[in-house]
Amino acid sequence: MLFRHLTVAVAISTAVAQRPSNISICDYYTTALLKNNTAANQKTLLTLVVNTAVIGNYTQPNVGISVAGILAPGMYNGTSVDLTPYFDGGFDSSNAGGSSGVSMNFLDGGGAAPLMKNMPSNDTTSNQYILITHLYEFFGVLLGCSMQGGADYSAYMGESSMYEVHKFMDLSAAEVGYFITQVANSAASFGVAKDDLTIVGNALNSLFGMRCSAATTVVPAQGPQLQAICIDPTCPLAANATCSAYGNAVEPSVAVSSLVPNMTATGVSSSGTSSVTGTSSPVPTTGGAGVYGLSMAAVAAGFAALLL
Numbered sequence: 514m515l516f517r518h519l520t521v522a523v524a525i526s527t528a529v530a531q532r533p534s535n536i537s538i539c540d541y542y543t544t545a546l547l548k549n550n551t552a553a554n555q556k557t558l559l560t561l562v563v564n565t566a567v568i569g570n571y572t573q574p575n576v577g578i579s580v581a582g583i584l585a586p587g588m589y590n591g592t593s594v595d596l597t598p599y600f601d602g603g604f605d606s607s608n609a610g611g612s613s614g615v616s617m618n619f620l621d622g623g624g625a626a627p628l629m630k631n632m633p634s635n636d637t638t639s640n641q642y643i644l645i646t647h648l649y650e651f652f653g654v655l656l657g658c659s660m661q662g663g664a665d666y667s668a669y670m671g672e673s674s675m676y677e678v679h680k681f682m683d684l685s686a687a688e689v690g691y692f693i694t695q696v697a698n699s700a701a702s703f704g705v706a707k708d709d710l711t712i713v714g715n716a717l718n719s720l721f722g723m724r725c726s727a728a729t730t731v732v733p734a735q736g737p738q739l740q741a742i743c744i745d746p747t748c749p750l751a752a753n754a755t756c757s758a759y760g761n762a763v764e765p766s767v768a769v770s771s772l773v774p775n776m777t778a779t780g781v782s783s784s785g786t787s788s789v790t791g792t793s794s795p796v797p798t799t800g801g802a803g804v805y806g807l808s809m810a811a812v813a814a815g816f817a818a819l820l821l
Contacts (some may be wrong), residue, residue: 515588531708537657538709546703552660555740557631558703559649559658566699567645571629578702583695584625588638590688599682599811603772606682614681616768619644648669652696654732655716673735674722686722686788689743693717725752725759 530546532541539558540550547554565571569582573812586595600619607617607788622634622641632646650669653661661695662668672678705713720729721742728737741751745762 522615526709532706536808537659537704537711539653539656539659541657541709542703542705543658550660552658552663552665555658555660556649556666557651559653560631560633562647562696562699562703563645563652564631565697566627567648568628570702572723575625575702577706578698580695580702580712583692587691589687589691589694594687594691596688596692598773601772603767603769604682604765605768607677607696613653614765643671651731655720656713668734669732674738674740675731675742676739676744680744680760681763681765682742683745683764684748685692685744685745686743686747686749689748695721722748723754725754726751727753728758729772750761 532538539555543555543558543716544550547557550632560655561572565580565581567580569580569585584600586593588594588599599606602616602618605614605616607615607618607619609615617640619640622636622639622645624641627633627635633649634642636642646667647669650667651671652675654668654669658666662667693714696717697710700713707768719726720740723741724744724746726739726741729740730737731740739758741748741759743749744759
């Protein structure tokens, strides 16, 4: 297992304490779950959260929050969603620098298997490795990881505009909402408190879920960039809309029909059925308020078994 030599805190308060406002979400939960707020531990935390968001629950124990995973078909506000063809090359939806999308397989580094071992991929050259490591780094910026930027946890050096990355996907409100829900559910499964989940959900919605939103700085070194990835007509219009800065939304074509069963190019199932149900809110409500009062010591002890 990776992270074999980490020391894990096993004597944490039996309830999630309120995070002080001067401590970032990343710093606070790294300390709560992994004891020492180091760059390596911050990367460990983001690895666990990102991998779980992508493939669903794979660690035990957690606090009882079920995470379907971004790659699992699901429902969002009554709409069937399946994001997998954007990842496995089923759609011509990736931006390779041309005037239209191309098919790219981002599961070419072993798919779910290495993620279940707390790894991004089985190699360091695949599309999957680049994508997943960029997610570790990008979400580290969003969550305020103060130790990021050195050899143990690299700074984000990927594309600066999330709109440019996703411009050929024509993602709908349901698809973006489902993605955000899985990220929030993943954080909740590791004991992140409801107030902090609200902050994360609101940040993701405002950055990515508002059509025509104005350029915003996420990575300070990259400056203001267009960040909206929800650009089709189902997406709510931003209050400060600057639609002239964005191109017209165009549905991606199907690149590999065998990878897009019973679906249209928009990612909405033509059958209207799904085996997994998501929530309509980026803040998970599974199990009621009591879920968030469960023992984080149990979670930390589970990390000890998982990581040592």
